[in-house]
Amino acid sequence: MLFGKVIGSVWATQKEEGMDNLKLMVVQPIDFKGREAGQPVIAVDRIGAGVGERVIVSRGSPARTLFSGRNVPIDAMIVGIVDSFDVEDDSGLEEE
């Protein structure tokens, strides 16, 4: 999964089947020092992630397993809001 920061949201009126009632957030992948790490991803949120929160995003078909009874054509989902992390680094230990 990727680590990222929620930086906003997106609205679409005209959409494909299965896309109704999904909250679409924009997540900027970051590294554990907070630096940007690649392009933003649009991910579905069902757990109440807010702008500024750090989240875990799952991509590809795993993102869709939670909608098993429906055809939901999404490829990215916020699966956790990060409370804390403990990541070691060559230059020592970053903690939060």
Add this chain to the structure above:
Amino acid sequence: MLFGKVIGSVWATQKEEGMDNLKLMVVQPIDFKGREAGQPVIAVDRIGAGVGERVIVSRGSPARTLFSGRNVPIDAMIVGIVDSFDVEDDSGLEEE
């Protein structure tokens, strides 16, 4: 999902099974400042996205779930036309 701008379309007469009657659009991934963010993607469109519109593209097997009764060998689909977005940025808030 990726955020992009529709920049054109592609036609193919000779094609694989399952590719008939699909409208193939060219989508340039962009960031939320409108800058190019990677190489163009060819995505199927069934919701009427036009050149110049900003869209949400789903990739991989999720793109195919909408054709569940048929074998459609596609890996990218336009799943929403973006009306607006609200994305925060280190340098403030961009709104549209």
Add this chain to the structure above:
Amino acid sequence: MLFGKVIGSVWATQKEEGMDNLKLMVVQPIDFKGREAGQPVIAVDRIGAGVGERVIVSRGSPARTLFSGRNVPIDAMIVGIVDSFDVEDDSGLEEE
């Protein structure tokens, strides 16, 4: 899907189950100005794509849906031979 140009072919005698009788082409991803856009991909061809032709390649599990009755361990397939495209660009309109 990716846009590319067929630049050659590859032969393998020793191969996995399900790989028999597949024509393996080398496709160089290109942008719509003809510039290289990433590393070559080896893709299965069943529609007669020849060297020099521009093609559409589908990757991942969608590439395998056409072999639904068999276990074919491929992750890229040529799904269309491009007749023409019409792609707009910041500097105007490229047509072909």
Add this chain to the structure above:
Amino acid sequence: MLFGKVIGSVWATQKEEGMDNLKLMVVQPIDFKGREAGQPVIAVDRIGAGVGERVIVSRGSPARTLFSGRNVPIDAMIVGIVDSFDVEDDSGLEEE
């Protein structure tokens, strides 16, 4: 699969269905000379990988096959702890 080094862990209280009781480790992809090779990945661990250990990470839907009876929306899993490797290089043979 990717080769990486476990550099930490992440905690999330608020999470999606199927994410309970999963140990989430941070894995830094590295090459066989120990150099960083891309952005860190958050991967599920069930085999006791510790910080500093070199591991093999499987991504995408394969990562989820081990939870076949449940809907677990993950896209990366630690599938092995590396004891040793033997990798040749243009400049000779690196062994460990």
Add this chain to the structure above:
Amino acid sequence: MLFGKVIGSVWATQKEEGMDNLKLMVVQPIDFKGREAGQPVIAVDRIGAGVGERVIVSRGSPARTLFSGRNVPIDAMIVGIVDSFDVEDDSGLEEE
């Protein structure tokens, strides 16, 4: 599929279910001029690929289709050993 050169192997004693008795090779993606093209991949080999051989690697869930009766959490597999290729290039024709 990707084109690569086998550069070594990896051993893991502690591993996930379904990973037993798999030969794990390290494959360096290369282009058709033999230049490195991205980071090494760990791929399962069942067809006897040796160090120095050029191979075709399939990634993602297709890699797993050959183990259809078992849950094997792999995302890359060597599906062919390359005998020869014929790849054209702007500067002429490379043959082997």
